[in-house]
Amino acid sequence: MCLCLMKGAQGSYLQKQGAGLVHGASAVFVVKDGNGTACIMANFSAAFLTSYDTKNGSKSVTFELPASAEVLNSSSCGKGNASDSSLVIAFGRGHTLTLSFTRNATRYSVQLLRFVYNLSDTGIFPNSSSKETKTVESVTDIRADINKKYRCVSSKQIHLRNVTITLRDATIQAYLSNDSFSTEETHCEQDGPLPPSPTAPPQPSPTPVPASPSVSRYNVSGTNGTCLLASMGLQLNVTYRTRDNTTVTREFNIDPSKTTFGGNCTARLVTLALRSRNLLLVLQFAMNASSSRVFLQGVQLTMTLPNARDPTFKAANNSLRALQAAAGNSYKCNAEERVQVTEAAFLNIFRVWVQAFRVDGDKFGPESWRGPCPRARAGTGLRRGCSGRRRRAEVGSGPSVSTVEECQLDENSMLIPIAVGGALAGLVLIVLIAYLIGRKRSHAGYQTI
Numbered sequence: 396m397c398l399c400l401m402k403g404a405q406g407s408y409l410q411k412q413g414a415g416l417v418h419g420a421s422a423v424f425v426v427k428d429g430n431g432t433a434c435i436m437a438n439f440s441a442a443f444l445t446s447y448d449t450k451n452g453s454k455s456v457t458f459e460l461p462a463s464a465e466v467l468n469s470s471s472c473g474k475g476n477a478s479d480s481s482l483v484i485a486f487g488r489g490h491t492l493t494l495s496f497t498r499n500a501t502r503y504s505v506q507l508l509r510f511v512y513n514l515s516d517t518g519i520f521p522n523s524s525s526k527e528t529k530t531v532e533s534v535t536d537i538r539a540d541i542n543k544k545y546r547c548v549s550s551k552q553i554h555l556r557n558v559t560i561t562l563r564d565a566t567i568q569a570y571l572s573n574d575s576f577s578t579e580e581t582h583c584e585q586d587g588p589l590p591p592s593p594t595a596p597p598q599p600s601p602t603p604v605p606a607s608p609s610v611s612r613y614n615v616s617g618t619n620g621t622c623l624l625a626s627m628g629l630q631l632n633v634t635y636r637t638r639d640n641t642t643v644t645r646e647f648n649i650d651p652s653k654t655t656f657g658g659n660c661t662a663r664l665v666t667l668a669l670r671s672r673n674l675l676l677v678l679q680f681a682m683n684a685s686s687s688r689v690f691l692q693g694v695q696l697t698m699t700l701p702n703a704r705d706p707t708f709k710a711a712n713n714s715l716r717a718l719q720a721a722a723g724n725s726y727k728c729n730a731e732e733r734v735q736v737t738e739a740a741f742l743n744i745f746r747v748w749v750q751a752f753r754v755d756g757d758k759f760g761p762e763s764w765r766g767p768c769p770r771a772r773a774g775t776g777l778r779r780g781c782s783g784r785r786r787r788a789e790v791g792s793g794p795s796v797s798t799v800e801e802c803q804l805d806e807n808s809m810l811i812p813i814a815v816g817g818a819l820a821g822l823v824l825i826v827l828i829a830y831l832i833g834r835k836r837s838h839a840g841y842q843t844i
Contacts, residue, residue, distance in 0.1 A: 426470040426482055433574045434472035435482045436544075439565035441492065444699065444707060445558040446675050447514060449522045452659045452666035455675040455697040457707050458519050461486050479506075480569055489513035489528060492560075496569040503569050504538035508553055510560060531555035537567065539581035544568040547583035549638075550706045552699060554672050559699055561706050585701075607731075610746050611651035614757065615667055617660030621754040623667055623680065624725075628745035631676075631696065635739065636704045646743070647698075649676065664692075665751045673699035676742075679713070680751035682722055689726075689751050691717040694736045710740035718749055720800040725750035725759040728802035748799075759799065 426435040441460040446453050464486040473480040482494045495507040509532040514523045533555040539545035545567045553560045565583075568576055608628035615623035629649040636642055649669065658667040665680040679693035693713040700708050717734045720726035727748045734742040750759050 424466050424482060424484060426466065426472060426480070428472040432472075433571050434480055435470070435494075435496070435569045436571060436576055437482055437494070437565075437567045439567065440563045442561045442563070442707060443510070443512075443558060444561070444675075444697065445512070446668075446670065447520050448524045450524055451522075451661075451664075452679075453657065453668040453675075453677065454522075455677070455695070456519060457697065457709070460484070460492070467491070477570070487513070487519060488516040490516065490519075494567070498541065498570055500541075502538055502540055505535045505567070507532055508535050508537075508555065508560070510555055510558055512558070531558050536584070537565075539568070540579075541570060542572055542577055543579040543581045544576045545583070546580040547586055549583065549585035550701065551583060551585055552673065552701060552706070557670065559673060561699070606648070607745055608648035608743075609651055611654075613656050613667055613669075615658035615660060615665060619660070621756060622660035623658065623665045623749075623751050624754050624757065624759060625667065625747070625749040627747040627749065629669075629676070630743040630745065631674075631698070632733075632741040632743055633698075633700070633708060633710070633739060635700055635708055637702050638704050640704065647674075649674070680718075680749075682752050687722040688719055689722050689724075690719040691715055691734070694734065694742055696736065696740060696742075708740075710737045712736045718744075718747065720750070721798075723753040724798045724800050726802070727759075727799050730802065732802065 424435075424437045425433055427433045442457060443459075444455070444457045446455045448454075464484050467483040467485050469481075470483045471479075471481050477498070480496045482496075484492045486492075489511070490513060491509075491511045493507075493509040493511075494505050495509070496503055497506040498504075509530065511528060511530045512519075513528045514520050515526040515528075517523075533553060535553055537545055537547075537551075545565070547562070547565045551562045551565065553562070566576060571577075608630045610626060610628040613623070613625045613627075614621055631647045631649070632644065633647070634642065634644045650671070654669050654671045654674075656667060656669045658665065660666075663682055663684070667678045667680075669676045669678075675695075675697045677693070677695040678691060679695075680689060681692035682689045692715055693711070694715065695711045695713075696709065698708050699706050712735075715734065715736075717732070718726045718728075725748060728744075729746055732744045732747060734744065736742055748759060
């Protein structure tokens with residue numbers, strides 16, 4: 396049996412045998428053995444980032460370790476404060492955070508961090524399609540010398556499958572020799588060594604600009620088959636404040652090899668969700684029933700920035716009208732498209748080819764019967780569309796064709812060589828006419844004998 400208690404902000408101890416107590420704003424989690432000797436003390440704040448499924452698709456959520464968190468009596472000091480021990484913190488409706496400690500002769504560590512969360516807690520997971528309790532865990536690099544406290548002022552992220560836990564301003568010590576934190580510290584790698592007094596302010600190194608992102612293919616299927624087909628490279632451009640209160644703008648490429656994707660289909664909304672270790676990006680395509688236009692309507696971004704003053708960066712916009720095409724057509728743009736989500740966030744899209752809702756298997760564009768198109772370029776398989784405000788290309792030959800709507804940026808890029816070619820042709824024609832006129836005049840002074 397352990398005695399779990401908490402030290403209040405005024406320095407007095409509140410305790411209860413066999414039960415956890417409320418974790419105040421400046422409280423310290425303490426685990427004591429049956430003799431009243433403390434074996435674990437911890438003081439930190441924690442933020443949780445995860446995603447879960449709803450009937451309308453995947454949704455991301457971020458929540459903090461609340462002031463009502465409790466230390467449970469399932470916490471343990473181990474045997475004689477020399478074997479494996481654990482600190483178990485509970486909050487909400489069935490959520491627990493467990494730090495499992497181990498030691499050797501010289502060091503101790505949090506060998507395992509386990510998080511159990513209950514998807515039926517509607518206060519944190521509203522409209523969740525699952526009511527199950529999930530468990531995720533991961534090893535950590537939280538370690539310190541025996542009889543020293545672990546100290547980490549920086550935000551420290553620990554990734555547990557689809558959950559990211561961020562510990563902030565953490566002080567942790569296990570296998571205590573007395574009832575208080577040690578005065579000696581082992582610092583985390585994120586804090587680094589204590590810097591010497593500088594004689595001059597350090598010059599910040601320039602932020603490297605990443606290369607263009609890799610293009611990858613994405614698809615989303617529903618009960619009626621494929622509802623989204625996309626090929627594109629994605630890059631995030633975000634502006635934020637660092638821990639030293641400096642405003643920076645950085646670009647982050649989405650690496651397809653480290654990203655998983657999924658989504659869902661409805662009659663009026665198609666959702667594509669991309670997830671990586673520290674990022675969730677949701678793209679929502681809508682269809683206007685009156686105009687039969689399909690477009691990118693919503694972008695929701697949640698990502699973790701380790702050097703930011705607020706590590707969790709969020710941006711959302713659900714009133715966009717980007718990547719537009721007629722229903723049943725695909726949209727294509729080889730040029731980079733820049734979509735503004737908020738003042739601090741842009742989504743840069745490279746070499747995009749996308750079609751939502753009416754998708755024929757794994758092929759872009761519809762397969763439908765069409766009549767002949769005038770002035771087709773014979774033998775190329777590529778013909779200009781006969782109508783439409785935007786330039787269209789019909790891919791294929793014969794009556795079965797696929798319609799692709801191309802962006803204005805690509806149209807403009809084609810106008811330049813056409814204009815240059817036209818100007819050169821006009822110049823050649825002028826020179827030729829001048830030559831013929833001059834030749835005719837040179838023969839006017841001679842008579843035939």
